[in-house]
Amino acid sequence: MKGVVVQKEKTRTGERVRIKTRSWAFIPNEVKNDELNVTQEAQIEGKKKGDIFIAETVDILRRINPDRVFKSVKNFAIKNGFRLIDDVSPALKQMLVYLYLMNRKAVLKKYLSWDTSKQWEYVKNPFLFYLRNYMDFHSTLVLSKVTLRPLFLKDMVGAYGYFVLTEAYKDGRESLPLKEFMERVSEVAKVSVEEVKVVFSDFFDMKKQRFVFDSDRAYLSKIFYLKKKCLTILERNPFEPYSHAEDNENINELIKWKYSILTGGPGTGKTTLLKAIGDRFKNTILSATTGKAAKRLGSEAVTIHSLLGYSRNGFAVKELNCDMLIVDEASMFDWMTLHAILTSASRVIFSGDPKQLPPIEGESVFLKMLEIVPVITLEKAYRFINKKDNVKEYIVESDTDGLVVIKKIVRLLKERQKKFQVITPVHSGLLGTRCLNKVLQNVVNPDGKNPNPLRKGDKVIVTKNVYKNGKLIVSNGQMGMLEKDNGDTVIIKIDNELIEIESDCIKLAYALTVHKFQGSEADYVVFAMPSYVGREFLTDEMVFVGTTRGRVRTFVVKSGG
Numbered sequence: 001m002k003g004v005v006v007q008k009e010k011t012r013t014g015e016r017v018r019i020k021t022r023s024w025a026f027i028p029n030e031v032k033n034d035e036l037n038v039t040q041e042a043q044i045e046g047k048k049k050g051d052i053f054i055a056e057t058v059d060i061l062r063r064i065n066p067d068r069v070f071k072s073v074k075n076f077a078i079k080n081g082f083r084l085i086d087d088v089s090p091a092l093k094q095m096l097v098y099l100y101l102m103n104r105k106a107v108l109k110k111y112l113s114w115d116t117s118k119q120w121e122y123v124k125n126p127f128l129f130y131l132r133n134y135m136d137f138h139s140t141l142v143l144s145k146v147t148l149r150p151l152f153l154k155d156m157v158g159a160y161g162y163f164v165l166t167e168a169y170k171d172g173r174e175s176l177p178l179k180e181f182m183e184r185v186s187e188v189a190k191v192s193v194e195e196v197k198v199v200f201s202d203f204f205d206m207k208k209q210r211f212v213f214d215s216d217r218a219y220l221s222k223i224f225y226l227k228k229k230c231l232t233i234l235e236r237n238p239f240e241p242y243s244h245a246e247d248n249e250n251i252n253e254l255i256k257w258k259y260s261i262l263t264g265g266p267g268t269g270k271t272t273l274l275k276a277i278g279d280r281f282k283n284t285i286l287s288a289t290t291g292k293a294a295k296r297l298g299s300e301a302v303t304i305h306s307l308l309g310y311s312r313n314g315f316a317v318k319e320l321n322c323d324m325l326i327v328d329e330a331s332m333f334d335w336m337t338l339h340a341i342l343t344s345a346s347r348v349i350f351s352g353d354p355k356q357l358p359p360i361e362g363e364s365v366f367l368k369m370l371e372i373v374p375v376i377t378l379e380k381a382y383r384f385i386n387k388k389d390n391v392k393e394y395i396v397e398s399d400t401d402g403l404v405v406i407k408k409i410v411r412l413l414k415e416r417q418k419k420f421q422v423i424t425p426v427h428s429g430l431l432g433t434r435c436l437n438k439v440l441q442n443v444v445n446p447d448g449k450n451p452n453p454l455r456k457g458d459k460v461i462v463t464k465n466v467y468k469n470g471k472l473i474v475s476n477g478q479m480g481m482l483e484k485d486n487g488d489t490v491i492i493k494i495d496n497e498l499i500e501i502e503s504d505c506i507k508l509a510y511a512l513t514v515h516k517f518q519g520s521e522a523d524y525v526v527f528a529m530p531s532y533v534g535r536e537f538l539t540d541e542m543v544f545v546g547t548t549r550g551r552v553r554t555f556v557v558k559s560g561g
Contacts (some may be wrong), residue, residue, distance in 0.1 A: 001023055001043075001044040001045075001046075001053060002019070002041070002043045002061075003019040003023070003103070004040070004101045004102050004142070005018070005019060005036060005037065005038050005039065005042055006018045006019065006020065006021075006102060006139055007138040008036075008037075008038060011026075013028060014026055014027050017042075017055075018138070019042070020101075020102050021102060021103045021139075025054070026053065026055065027055040028054070031056065031057065031058060033058040036060060038138075038141070038142060039098075040060055040061075040064075041060070041061040041101070042059065042060055043058075043059045043061055044057070044059075045057045045058075045059075064097070064101070066093050066094055066097045067093075069097045069101060070093055070097055072100060073096045073097060076108065082112040084096075089123070091123050091148070091149055092123050094143075095111075095122070095126065095146075096111075098142060098143055098146050099111065102139055104139065107129065107135055124149055125150045125155050125156075126143035126147060126149060127140050127141075127144060127150070127155075127156060127158070130162075131159055131162060131210065137163040140159070144156070153189065153191060153196075154203040154204060157189065157196065157199050157200070158204075158209050158210070160185045160188045160189050161181070161185055161209065161211055161218070164176070164184040164185055164188060165181070165219070165220045166220065169220060169223065174219065174220075174223055175217040175218060175224075176217065177217055178216050178218055182196050182200070209221070211224075212224050223335055226335040226336060227335050229339060230342060231368070234259060234369065234373055235372055237373060237374070238257070239256060239257060240257060240258045240347065241255060241256045242255045242281075248276070250262075250376050250378070251276070251280070253374070254349050254376055255277075256374070257373075257374050258347050258348070259342075259348050259373050260348075260349050260350070260373060260375070260376065261330070261350045261351070261370060261373045262349060262350070262352075262376050262378070263351070263375055263376070263378070264353065264379065265353060265355065265379075266549075267551075268379060270328070270351050270353075270378060271296050273378070274326050274328060274349070274351055275298060277349065278298070278326060281323065282323070283321075283322050284322060284323065284326060285302070285320065285325050285326065286298060286326050287302050287303065287304045288301065288303060288327065289303065289328070289329040290303065290329055290332070290476070290477045290519055291465075291476055291478045292475075292477045292479075292519060293328045293329040293520075294328070295475075296328075297326075303465070303476075304327055304341065305337070306465060306475070308320075308340050308341070314336070315336075315340035317344055318343065318344055320344045320345050322345065322346070323347060325349075326348075327341060327350050328351045328352070328519075329351070329518075330351055330352035330369070331352035331353055331354065331356040331364070331366040332356070333365040334365060338365055350366075350373070354366060355541060355544045356544075356545055390552075390553055390554060391547050391553070391554045392553060392554070392555050393556040394555065394556065394557045395558050395560060396558070397559075397560050399431050399530055402430070402431055402528060402530070402557045403430050403431065403436075403439065405557050406431075406440075406526055406528060406557055407439065407440070407443055409555050410422065410440055410443050410444065410526065411443055413524055414443070418523055418524050420522055420524035420525065420526065421512065421517060421522040421524075421525050421549070422510060422511040422512070422525075422526040422528065423525060423526070423528070424436060424511055424527075424529075425513065425514050425529070425533050425542055425546075426530065427513065429530055431528040431529075431530035431557075431559065432530070433511045433512060433513055436510065436511035436528070437507075437509075440510035440511060441508060441510060444510060445457045445458050445459075454490070454506075454508070455485075456482060456483065456484065456485070457481060457482065458508060459480075459481060459508070459509045460479065460482050460490075460492060461479045461507055461508075461512065462475065462476055462477065462479070462480075462492075462506055463505055464476050466501045466502075474494065474501060479509050480493050480495075480499075483498060486503075487503065488502065488503055490502075490503045514527075514545055514546050517549060520549065521550070521551055522549060522551070523551050523552045524550055524552055524554075524555070525546075525550035525553075525554045525555070526555045526557065527546040527549070527554055527555065527556045528557050528559075529546075529556065529557065529558040529559060530559055531560060
């Protein structure tokens, strides 16, 4: 692996390094790399283990010669119909050279097509590439370091602030207290908190930024304004009962309003009631936030994202042709999805469990909805077959012992031909999905002669929506069995139907994250609780979800260290 170092992240056992655009390597602590810094060019030798490239040696290559690389940039420009003069400023040359070295060919081509004034705007502040969605933050930080632009902190903190809030949002925080926001910006900028405070108080124009300050907190602008719009729409919820009554009082209450919510714990009959509403009322669309949840509602149900035409550019469908929209698993909403629903549907029944996990990014929108929208709660549980002793807990001393216990449980369940699923909070570590899937594959579907990562008969999960001729043929989150591996494509069996899709659309599914399995259930569930997962991540909500997925029994394997 060879190229410019764009990003470095320290871990307990080493360092993750990003080379060029998307290539990542892990450098263990015992591998010497003391002098490796961002903007340098490096040669990393090693081997790939699964999805990770493990470094065995790290060599820093000679200092980058901008004049030498610039010749390649000129050749690239000529091939794409552009002309570059030799006598360009050092800052512009460095920008062009590093766009080329970071393999940002599409951005470089776009940049060369601009007029001189626009090119110079980006030379003066390379962070505009990030703020205008051309590149990630760390790539633009490299450009800033090599061009020594912008010159003043006041021209940088807009990008730093946006980056800090975006990362916080990924961690489930839709806003930050101003004090914490300033401290995080100072860490990224590598300047004192006082310097950051001075810039924000004396030199900063908030009108041009992608975040806002409100009530001593900092928000991403798009989230702040979408949230306000959604809450305003929900607060105006009109009383709009259907003209005829139903014999089911819960249905009568749900159809009184333009917007209503059905809640209840696992197994209380939410799905059954939603299907009944869909059967009784014409021109009703059944949907859910995941493909698995949509499948439970019936063959005609769809995911809400496919229904609303979601893509990287947002939601394309602005108006739904239906009298009523039903959306299951609403606890996984973010504000963008909720806004798209509210502005496209004339009447909506939302359904979800307030104790479920919130969306991966941002706060629990569903909990905010429960404060405003009329709610019907189902309380009697029907799911669990063995109600008195549904959860059995194993406390072990180490993650290694935990792995042994999980293997024994899975082997026993397999021998007794029981349907089961292993779940865990994380991907990494001994009790994460990556390790568990490899181990359990050898327990459930052993084939020592097959060197491939996937084997015929493997349990797999689809990782993205797959379309054919514009029609959704399989949804993200659906699980099936691998029938044939053709290299670039695979054939999987889902509900006795054979489907051919690209091989990078599936992963092993013996072990899934709790988030991924949320909204699903199995007769037997093994819930791993690794010692290395902190309390701030292993929340009460995650424990609740993890221990309520098994219809017959849930085995909790809890590691003490």
